[in-house]
Amino acid sequence: MIAIVLIGVMVDRPALTFRTLTAAALGVLLLAPEAVVHPSFQMSFAATLALIAGYQHGLPWMRAGVDTPLGARIALWGGREIIGMVLASLLAGSATMIYIAYHFHQLQPYGLLANLLAMPVVSALVMPMGILGVLAMPFGYDGICWRLMGEGIDWMIGVVLWVASLPGANTLVPAFGTGPLLLATAGLVLVCLLRTPLRLAGPALLAVAIVWALRTPQPDVLVAPDGSAVALRTAAGRLAVVKTGNDVFAVREWLAADADSRTPKDKGLDQGIACDQAGCVGRLADGSLVAISRTLEAFEEDCRRAALVVSPRQAPAGCGARRDIRVIDRKVWRQSGAVALRRVGEGFEQTVARPPGYNRPWARVPPAATGPGAVRQAPGNPADDDLSGEEEPDRGD
Numbered sequence: 001m002i003a004i005v006l007i008g009v010m011v012d013r014p015a016l017t018f019r020t021l022t023a024a025a026l027g028v029l030l031l032a033p034e035a036v037v038h039p040s041f042q043m044s045f046a047a048t049l050a051l052i053a054g055y056q057h058g059l060p061w062m063r064a065g066v067d068t069p070l071g072a073r074i075a076l077w078g079g080r081e082i083i084g085m086v087l088a089s090l091l092a093g094s095a096t097m098i099y100i101a102y103h104f105h106q107l108q109p110y111g112l113l114a115n116l117l118a119m120p121v122v123s124a125l126v127m128p129m130g131i132l133g134v135l136a137m138p139f140g141y142d143g144i145c146w147r148l149m150g151e152g153i154d155w156m157i158g159v160v161l162w163v164a165s166l167p168g169a170n171t172l173v174p175a176f177g178t179g180p181l182l183l184a185t186a187g188l189v190l191v192c193l194l195r196t197p198l199r200l201a202g203p204a205l206l207a208v209a210i211v212w213a214l215r216t217p218q219p220d221v222l223v224a225p226d227g228s229a230v231a232l233r234t235a236a237g238r239l240a241v242v243k244t245g246n247d248v249f250a251v252r253e254w255l256a257a258d259a260d261s262r263t264p265k266d267k268g269l270d271q272g273i274a275c276d277q278a279g280c281v282g283r284l285a286d287g288s289l290v291a292i293s294r295t296l297e298a299f300e301e302d303c304r305r306a307a308l309v310v311s312p313r314q315a316p317a318g319c320g321a322r323r324d325i326r327v328i329d330r331k332v333w334r335q336s337g338a339v340a341l342r343r344v345g346e347g348f349e350q351t352v353a354r355p356p357g358y359n360r361p362w363a364r365v366p367p368a369a370t371g372p373g374a375v376r377q378a379p380g381n382p383a384d385d386d387l388s389g390e391e392e393p394d395r396g397d
Contacts, residue, residue, distance in 0.1 A: 001048070017056075018193065021048055039103040043096040046188060050095035051088060053192035089115040098184040098209065101173040105256045109171060114163040118156045126152035175257035176216040184209035218258060219340040220284050224250040225353060227312035227333050232282045232290050234272035241269045242280050242292060244312075250338070281306070284343055303327075308341070308348065326350075 001024035008020060025045055028035055035041040089112045101107055108114075126149055133145030163169060187205030190198065222231040222239070229243035229250050239258055241251050248264035255262055262269065273282035278298040281291050291302035293311040302309050303319035308326045315329040326348045328339055337353030 018049075018052060021045065021052060039099055042099045042103075042185075046095040046099060046185075047092035049188070049192050050091040054087065054091045057195065085115065085119060086112065095188060098181060098206075098213075101213070102176065102178075102181045105173050105175055105259060107171045107173055108169060110163045110166055110169050114159055117163075118159045121152050121155050125149070126156070172256075172259035172261060173213075174216065174218055174259040176213040180209040180213035180216070183212065217342055219351070220343045221290060221308060221310070221339075221341040221348070222250075222254050223310055223328050223333060223339040223341075225333060225338040227310070227328075227330065230280075230292050230310050232273060233284060234282060235285045236272060237285070239269075240272040240282060242273055242275060279311075286343060288343060 001020065004020055004023050004027070008014065008017075014020075028041065093111050097107060129145045129149035129152065133142040133149060136142040136145055183205055187202040187209060189202075190205065191202030193199075194202075218233070220233045222229075224230070224243075228245050228247065229241065231239040231241045231251070231254050234240050238260060239254060241254070241264075243251060251264040251269075255264070270280075273280050273292075275292075277295070279292045279294040279302065281289060281302075283289055288307040289305055290308045290310065291298070291306035293299050293302045293309055293313070293315070296313070299309070299311070299316055299319055303315070303322075303325065307324060308328070309315060309319060310328045312330060314331050315327050319325075319329075320327040324346055326341070328341075333339060335354070339353070340351045341348040342351075343349075
């Protein structure tokens with residue numbers, strides 16, 4: 001966008017316009033079309049869109065009254081600059097809030113305070129000293145510039161650490177789907193681009209998107225793509241996690257998406273789940289029994305009593321005979337990847353990472369099974385179909 005702005009300046013065109021932003025977005029998407037789903041693209045262009053909209057038709061009073069004695073005095077003391085910085089922080093922070101919540105499951109309500117304390121030092125000390133240091137480097141007088149620049153950076157880091165230590169500085173947000181994100185994006189575009197009364201529909205869409213995001217139902221059971229970790233939402237309302245091995249990536253992501261401040265290394269993550277050598281059992285908020293079967297002997301009782309059976313092994317053929325039972329075993333998670341389930345009535349609503357038709361070079365669609373009632377199985381060793389209990393190494397689908 002800087003390159004496009006400079007070209008606009010050279011041909012005597014206005015720099016801060018929606019056309020400039022559009023040209024920059026098209027340029028990025030032509031070079032890297034996949035950037036549209038990345039948080040960097042979404043947040044950068046959302047913030048810039050809000051800033052340009054605020055500058056063009058949202059803040060006309062910022063350009064008025066400068067010729068009056070009072071306006072001149074306010075400008076001399078930096079009043080307009082301070083107000084402009086506050087409004088820029090509010091505009092950019094508000095425009096990117098929904099994207100931060102979607103991608104990172106958190107919000108920083110004190111961002112404005114951090115900008116007010118850090119940006120003046122960055123603008124008045126860090127950046128000028130950096131430029132002077134580069135200019136003075138050939139003559140050997142750049143040392144003092146770097147020391148002053150370092151002082152400014154230390155101040156900025158100190159401000160960040162202090163703001164981060166304030167109560168409520170990091171507000172966790174539960175995960176939500178792409179629906180609220182798209183609706184909020186539509187609302188932002190209406191507010192920023194339109195000048196007709198139709199733009200009033202923008203805040204309404206934003207409000208609906210926020211309510212939708214906050215009311216998104218959270219899963220009751222989560223299963224890792226290799227079955228090594230399982231999380232249950234117990235009567236306490238929080239996830240209880242059991243895992244085998246040292247891979248904590250899935251658990252860390254589950255806790256963050258559930259707005260849970262705990263970490264995979266915290267003790268007591270399995271509170272609400274009882275385990276022994278054969279497996280684990282836990283109850284959901286409605287009292288439904290969830291069994292995690294680790295041995296062949298555990299299947300007999302678990303398949304008879306539990307509403308959900310999860311296992312890193314392949315369950316016996318008769319385990320899913322009951323109409324009120326759901327089985328997530330090796331065959332299922334090898335075909336579908338990670339699984340999220342939500343208790344609905346007497347059954348489960350299931351969401352998988354690799355739905356039917358999902359076909360990528362690194363995750364091929366399993367070959368279609370034949371015969372009525374056949375279950376599709378991911379590529380693997382035929383020995384996986386037996387119940388000998390010998391674990392086959394996972395070669396990757």
